[in-house]
Amino acid sequence: MSPFAENPGAVVAAVIGLGSMGLGMARSMKRAGLDVVGYDITPAAVDRFIADGGRGAATPADAAKDADIVVSVVVNGAQTEAVLFGPEGVASTMKPGAVFISSATMDPAVARDLAQRVDAHGLHYLDAPISGGAAKAALGELTIMASGSTQAFDRARPGLDAMAGKVYELGDAAGTGAAFKMINQLLAGVHIAAACEAITFAAKQGLDLDKVFEVITASAGNSWMFENRVPHVLAGDYTPLSSIEIFVKDLGIVQDMARSERYPVPLAAAALQMYLAAAGAGMGRDDDSSLARLYAKLSGAELPGSAKEPHSL
Amino acid sequence: MSPFAENPGAVVAAVIGLGSMGLGMARSMKRAGLDVVGYDITPAAVDRFIADGGRGAATPADAAKDADIVVSVVVNGAQTEAVLFGPEGVASTMKPGAVFISSATMDPAVARDLAQRVDAHGLHYLDAPISGGAAKAALGELTIMASGSTQAFDRARPGLDAMAGKVYELGDAAGTGAAFKMINQLLAGVHIAAACEAITFAAKQGLDLDKVFEVITASAGNSWMFENRVPHVLAGDYTPLSSIEIFVKDLGIVQDMARSERYPVPLAAAALQMYLAAAGAGMGRDDDSSLARLYAKLSGAELPGSAKEPHSL
Incomplete structure (x- = not known):
């Protein structure tokens, strides 16, 4: 049995990007019992999540600092890189062994590069683009096309279970999902x-x-x-x-x-x-x-x- | 009740073009009890239909001469024109009031032109392209996208019922089906x-x-x-x-x-x-x-x- 199963509240998940997709994913994880912290570049989006009863953070680094799972739901590879390694990026505060779930659509070569740099920080990277639109995100029924190491999948599992109706496990190399x-x-x-x-x-x-x-x-x-x-x-x-x-x-x-x-x-x-x-x-x-x-x-x-x-x- | 319902054998149908689609359509009409005459430019195709118990003809004009329904299953508009108005074409022998069902894929402008010329001969024209492939043709389950006058549809009905799983009736003007x-x-x-x-x-x-x-x-x-x-x-x-x-x-x-x-x-x-x-x-x-x-x-x-x-x- 997963160590999280009896107490999913023990799992802390940060969601970076609270647009129509990210907000639905954050709410789905909260509904499943995870402790969810949200960040968005637009303060009003964070306030909306706080009004839902979620926790907010002022920077990506703040959101990620106690997280077991960081879900990045931004527009592209460049924004994902900034979430990880920019000023106030999450890579500087994530706990060793935590997993970064990358949902943005991007060139597989960019995903491979980001994964390598995340690995070098002692963190896990799950290449996990999403499909299904805002309605499925809100219902926790997204399709996720995921690839990454066994450890990355294991760490990500409580978040994936909460956000997705279907997870395709496409191999152990980042880039394949992308x-x-x-x-x-x-x-x-x-x-x-x-x-x-x-x-x-x-x-x-x-x-x-x-x-x-x-x-x-x-x-x-x-x-x-x-x-x-x-x-x-x-x-x-x-x-x-x-x-x-x-x-x-x-x-x-x-x-x-x-x-x-x-x-x-x-x-x-x-x-x-x-x-x-x-x-x-x-x-x-x-x-x-x-x-x-x-x-x-x-x-x-x-x-x-x-x-x-x-x-x- | 249709005058044909009690004795469908009274309906004579000619099929011009006995390729993979036409042969299936000819067999489907025969199975439904129509009296079917087949013609193809390749004698072996006619022989194959005769071996099935069908009747063969040596020219399109011969095939059409007693037909209530002539189904043309050739490649394009030019071949359809030749079937109708070429040497040994069917327009010269079709009975007044008989219907020409045109199945080839063609420019709607060509279909409109052919329909006008067929009408001028005192015949009916049904613009009736088909969809579904050889397997559906053999089963009598084609989709037919048809347009033409009420009289054309009425005359064609026993053939349509035998050949199609679904007939879309798309209006009274030739060209719309195309x-x-x-x-x-x-x-x-x-x-x-x-x-x-x-x-x-x-x-x-x-x-x-x-x-x-x-x-x-x-x-x-x-x-x-x-x-x-x-x-x-x-x-x-x-x-x-x-x-x-x-x-x-x-x-x-x-x-x-x-x-x-x-x-x-x-x-x-x-x-x-x-x-x-x-x-x-x-x-x-x-x-x-x-x-x-x-x-x-x-x-x-x-x-x-x-x-x-x-x-x-």
Whole structure:
């Protein structure tokens, strides 16, 4: 039996980054009985967690100092490096043998480098990108694509059990989790662009878009993203659930990895150009299904709710 | 009650084109009790249907002369035009009021033109592209995306009921069925290319490909095509179920339509270039998942069963 099982309150977890994902993960661990300390660069985010009954900290180093588990839920590899090794970084205060769970999407080479530097501090590193969105984070039902040493997994277990519905254990080397996540993001980013290209092409031809949705979701042209994102287009509602800028970032990482490995990615490259165009046209913070609005503007197609377009277009 | 219900043998159906799809459709109608006459440009295909107990014909005109329903299952719009109006074409012998069911994938503008010319002969035209593959054709469980007049649907009904598991009735104008099919093909063609780009990128990074398949099919990066085609790559088996040349054709139609409508399709365009490269490299008649072999050759990635590659590579 795990030494934590009888008294999970003995496990202290720090969460660095209390955005929509991090807050849900912090709450899930608290609900499971862990003692959770939260930090965010925005004080209001910390206050929100304190209002939930959580503990707050003024710096990452403060949050991490008694923690058995530090979960980093920031945007990218550079921010993760700053959380670890920047001024007030957690590596300076984490207890020997504690585990750093890295959730940001990043180049596997960056994950390998960070893991090596964390190991050199006598700490454990779990490469653990997440998938599932804010709703699953709040429910403690994320999918985690994890790789790391046995010790890293053992130390991380109470946190993983609380945050995830499914943990893929992908091997003992940091970088493997990150690589799986990038394969998923390549596909997700291309599929959103394809869905928007197709549904707006259907609009351009004057087809009944609800019928197109019905037929395609029952056909070989379906994708998880078509089924999930096209309803935003049909509703004309581009309130961001996941933004254009997320895929500017993630397909940018795919491009960098592919260029460095001399691997051609023509589909991901074409998709990235469309996300860049949407961001350049002022839709960067809007929902990623805003690519449909970009195609509409480029072609004169009429989509539902086009009155809601940003003024910049 | 339909006049045919008590004696479906009274309905005569001609099938023009007895390839893997057409033969399955002819057999399904025969199994449902229709009197089926088959024609194919290859005499051996007709002999195969005769060996099943079907009736054969020496020309399309012969096959169609007593038919209530003529089902055309050829490759494209040009072949469909030849079936109708070429030497020995069916339009010259079809009975007044009989229906021509057109199953080939084609530009909606071509479907509209053919329908107009068929109408002028006192015949009915049902624009009825099919989806589902040879296995579903054999079972009489195709998906049919159909549009046409009420009379065309009424006349076609005994054939549709026998051939399809699901008939989408998409309106009374020829061309709408074709347009829905092209939206599906745009997505299907892009998703196969994305699946091959992603799985081979995973191979290039040395990931466990079976594990990649398991994780992606349970994640937001999944598509119908990823789930269906990647197993061919994992098995190293490129026996054609649907070939590279099919998507050279279908994404070519998408390009032509999009160019004519001043609609940009950067994703479909990038995918088409990869199908063209695969065809140019000698894999045109191989399974469309052969795009993975193309990515492997372009990058040095190692895929399962690479010993089975065609010599032309």
